[in-house]
Amino acid sequence: xxxxxxxxxxxxxxxxxxxxxxxxxxxxxxxxxxxxxxxxxxxxxxxxxxxxxxxxxxxxxxxxxxxxxxxxxxxxxxxxxxxxxxxx
Numbered sequence: 044x045x046x047x048x049x050x051x052x053x054x055x056x057x058x059x060x061x062x063x064x065x066x067x068x069x070x071x072x073x074x075x076x077x078x079x080x081x082x083x084x085x086x087x088x089x090x091x092x093x094x095x096x097x098x099x100x101x102x103x104x105x106x107x108x109x110x111x112x113x114x115x116x117x118x119x120x121x122x123x124x125x126x127x128x129x130x131x
Contacts, residue, residue, distance in 0.1 A: 083112065 082093045090107040 083107065083115070 077097050079097060080095045084091050084093065088109075090109065090112050092105050092107045094103045095101070096103075
């Protein structure tokens, strides 16, 4: 895994993003902070994952196997299922 603090080649350094969301009807809006962003990139027959830590201004890049990419929808479905069942 590659880690670097210089992400100026692909993206300009940006401060964390804050925005309001409404949790439930009648509740006060909650502030959200964007902590990480991730990109999955395909180059030819290979895949790489780029994760940006928005608070520390670091970038990590790692190759990802095609099988892991193919399982990504299942992992996301599992996360959504756990959140719906109260595992937030």
